Amino acid sequence: IAxxxxxxxxxxxxxxxxxxxxxxxDMRHNAMYWYRQDLGLGLRLIHYSNTAGTTGKGEVPDGYSxxxxxxxxxxxxxxxxxxxxxxxxxxxxxxxxxxxxELFFGEGSRLTVL
Amino acid sequence: xxxxxxxxxxxxxxxxxxxxNCTYQTSGFNGLFWYQQHAGEAPTFLSYNVxxxxxxxxxxxxxxxRSKGYSYLLLKELQMKDSASYLCAVREGxxxxxxxxxxxxxxxx
Numbered sequence: 001i002a003x004x005x006x007x008x009x010x011x012x013x014x015x016x017x018x019x020x021x022x023x024x025x026d027m028r029h030n031a032m033y034w035y036r037q038d039l040g041l042g043l044r045l046i047h048y049s050n051t052a053g054t055t056g057k058g059e060v061p062d063g064y065s066x067x068x069x070x071x072x073x074x075x076x077x078x079x080x081x082x083x084x085x086x087x088x089x090x091x092x093x094x095x096x097x098x099x100x101x102e103l104f105f106g107e108g109s110r111l112t113v114l
Numbered sequence: 115x116x117x118x119x120x121x122x123x124x125x126x127x128x129x130x131x132x133x134x135n136c137t138y139q140t141s142g143f144n145g146l147f148w149y150q151q152h153a154g155e156a157p158t159f160l161s162y163n164v165x166x167x168x169x170x171x172x173x174x175x176x177x178x179x180r181s182k183g184y185s186y187l188l189l190k191e192l193q194m195k196d197s198a199s200y201l202c203a204v205r206e207g208x209x210x211x212x213x214x215x216x217x218x219x220x221x222x223x
Contacts, residue, residue, distance in 0.1 A: 031209045033211070035213075040215060041215060042201065042213045042214055042215035042216050043157070043201065043203075045211070045212060048209065048210060050208070050209050056210075059212070090156060090157070094209065094211075101145065101162075101208070101209065101211075102147065102159040102162060103149075103157075103159070103211060105156035105157050105158075107155075107156050
């Protein structure tokens, strides 16, 4: 079944540790995104990529980095996790700009930083 | 960037109609989306408006007025399964989508 796969589903992490959240899509979508969702704040864009080889900063990029080596994969790395990064992280993708551009979301990764 | 405002919570009775309003301010409007998100799940696409007017899809309709920076999502013949959060999102440019905080709709029997 085509879609977006995120891993891990859930993770508890000690502050200061490095963590990479993985995201893979098999829909050949050009654009990919990472959002975090916190109660009362909704979905906030962390980083995005319009196409393989390019990335851009979203609304809350500090403390996070991404790479887009190919079309399918868009990992999100927390270099040194802090408790304020406790959140649910959603990866999403969308087709080219000529489409409606609706986002397709992964099932989310729940991260707890202690 | 943009400011996107929508009510935090709404409650309605099964079979009734509920209208969720969304106002936004953006410098490069290129479409407005509504998503539904059940608790503990990923958001799923409901509707898309880029031109002024009403888009109808079964029990759900979405309206857009670009000059007023305003949209609403209308849910008719409410069912218990419609209890969820409804997210208004505005696209700026070709790809970047920003979301409001969401409106939690509770449907009561």
